[in-house]
Amino acid sequence: MNCRDAEPLLHARLDNELDVASAITVDRHLSECRACAAQYTALVNLQKEIAARQPGYTLPPKLEGKLASRFTEKATLLAWLWSRPWQSAPTVVGVAASIVLLMIFLPRMRTAGSTNIIAAEILDNHLRALQPGHLFDVESSDQHTVKPWFQGKTDFSPPVPDLTNDGFILVGGRLEVIHQQPAAAIVYKRRQHVISLYASSSPGAEGKFVLQELGGYHLLHWSHGEMSYWAVSDVAAADLRDFASLIDGAAGNGR
Amino acid sequence: MRSAYNLARWLVRNGDDAEDIVQEAFLKAFKAIDSFRGGDARVWMLSIVRNTAMNFLRKRKPDVTMDLDQLEPSDRSPNPEQALLEQSRREQVRRAIARLEPEFREALVLREIEGLSYKEIAAVLEIPAGTVMSRLSRARQRLLNELAPAEEVRHELP
Structure with a gap:
């Protein structure tokens, strides 16, 4: 991909309008081309600036x-x-x-509510992590290696259950910051599909699994006790649901 | 309703006219209710607002003034610190958007303020989604050129 092809796509990337394959192609170009990367950063900042200044007019x-x-x-x-x-x-x-x-x-649900902003952040993060060399800080299929790695890095201990028998293979973990909060990202694989699980300490409404679809990916969000979880992957929604309830069960048992 | 007013206001750049347009658009929507073919009511309503505003602009003389709050230059303020206030930066952003050509302005407002998807914007403006993308690209490039210098000045200040 050259810069001329990339330029308009930067906007579609910024607006989360690209399919996954194109998003990855654009991201690859961004990692190789300094000029486009600078332009993209400028666009991200512009979008944030407009959002922060709230230039919209309210109804008299x-x-x-x-x-x-x-x-x-x-x-x-x-x-x-x-x-x-x-x-x-x-x-x-x-x-x-x-x-x-x-x-x-009727007052419309704001489409850009904070949950959706976080969802977009999570998906961006997951997509970025899929790039070569970005997936792990700690690479291991052993829960007793991955779980202790987070000690001292987060003020909570994320659930890292062994789900091999359920068809979800633990592959590693990394530390992330999502919405200004430290988050443990645990990576599992379901066949060839990568699942990122994000755990952070922010209490929310308990017991509800909220599924959404964004750019061909499924995102599942739920809370348990003092913790919030997001699972994101391109696996089928049903698989992601199974995965989430296994994780939720494990979190309940302190594994 | 808030979206309807916001869009009208950005299109005609004047609060009183925007109010008239919203009222007229709602009446039109009511009369044309049986032409509503399902789908997104918000997109449908916004396209009526836009058509109403376009008709209005065609009739309006080109030299009609914009709102004062959009013309008030914050950078003319004698106190440079004053210019740094949140409010003036908002006005700066508003003025930069208001100065965009209408076709770039409407695409940008629908995307950045109303949070519509390309598909929804394409439906309101009756243009292909690819055109939405290129208009946003042009609009943002202009805003970057207009707003970036102010950003730099801000950082250089002691």
């Missing part, structure tokens, strides 16, 4: 009130139409209208 409360009262009038009218069974056409339109307007008016 007066306008919100005006729109809401108008909406209520219409909604009342629609409800009235709806109550008349012979008016079948307006009923359909009315119901559709209410649904659409509710979708617009």
Whole structure:
């Protein structure tokens, strides 16, 4: 890949719009080309700068009130139409209208919530780690080598269970910083697929496994006690779920 | 609703006009509700806002002023420390975005402020996703040129 091909793709990479193969190709170019790497850093900083300055405009409360009262009038009218069974056409339109307007008016979940920011960070980190020579700080299939390696490096002891019998092979670990928090990244393999497990000490809502898909990868997030976990891989969602519940079980038993 | 106002405001660069556009767009949306073919209601609404704003801009004379808060030059401030305040940096970012050509500005606002994906932006602007990428590329390059010097000045200050 040359710089001219890379330039527009830097933006797609920045916006997490690339498929995994292209992302890896771009990352490889970035590791080889200083000019593009500098440009990419500048773009990352620009994006952060814009996000930090919050240049967006907020809705004036007066306008919100005006729109809401108008909406209520219409909604009342629609409800009235709806109550008349012979008016079948307006009923359909009315119901559709209410649904659409509710979708617009109800406060939307912010798409760029902090969980999503962390998810993007995690995936970036995982992709970066897949580059040659980036996968481990400690390379071992022995849980008694990997687990103690984190002593003194993190203020928690990450779960490093032996899951060989379940088809997940331990291959090593490394220390990462995710969202300004030290995190233990434990690497397992499922056949040829690499799974990164990130453990960090930040309590969250317990018991819920939240699965999301990002650029062809699956990310699974859950919390247990004082710990938060993220698992990311290109394995099937079901496999990742199995993996997560095994890890969660092991964490419960202090392994 | 917040997204609708934000987009309108960036397109017409004036708060009062943006309010009119949002109201008009909501009325239009209501009348055209049966043309809604499913999919993302937000994308649908934003494209109505954009069309309304475009019609408005076509009618508006080109010399109409922008908002004061966007023209107020923070760097004219007599006190250089004043210029470092968060607020003025925000205004600086806002002015840099406001100065972009409309086609670059709308793509950038939808991406960086509204957090839309390329596919969603492509749907709102009715252009291919590849064009979204190249417009973002041009928009960001301009912002880098505009904003980078200020960044350097900031670091050089004692």
